[in-house]
Amino acid sequence: AQRVTQPEKLLSVFKGAPVELKCNYSYSGSPELFWYVQYSRQRLQLLLRHISRESIKGFTADLNKGETSFHLKKPFAQEEDSAMYYCALKGYSTLTFGKGTMLLVSP
């Protein structure tokens, strides 16, 4: 069975502070992991995927197979980063989502 755990429901930081949204997974195969984001009143959209090893909007995420983690990080949070963030694991054909973490960035 595949499972994704996001331990924090809410993460509140001040603008300019570093951010780390935690994600741990459980999967017997080779994992394919994603971060999705949902801004207020917008649809869910892909933020980044571990395969591409890219930085989007200043966010990065490194897959750590030893710790089975895929934490999302940004060195300096911006107010516009406030959103709901979902970590997701792709199995054979379907995507399993974590419960999500609401990030609130205050001025």
Added chain:
Amino acid sequence: SAVISQKPSRDICQRGTSLTIQCQVDSQVTMMFWYRQQPGQSLTLIATANQGSEATYESGFVIDKFPISRPNLTFSTLTVSNMSPEDSSIYLCSGRGGGGGGELFFGEGSRLTVL
């Protein structure tokens, strides 16, 4: 990328009735999925909509309660049958293109409230 449109965007329904949600994709996708997002919960996969054949349901979801159709590559419907207040939720249509990579595109969701 694919743009996915859903309708209705929201509805208020009476207990015992059924509602069909439509999902239209602007380009061909190889796979389409239906998710449910209950209040305060994550997205839960209901089923994979298969073109021209019966949908593949996840554990806890059955065809009698959530019949799904996918007559072609760009259109699918989800019906929530014999609704109860526990069915109040956001229902999301999603699609994946054929280029691999696993990215899903999502519709804006259909928010159903069952009284």
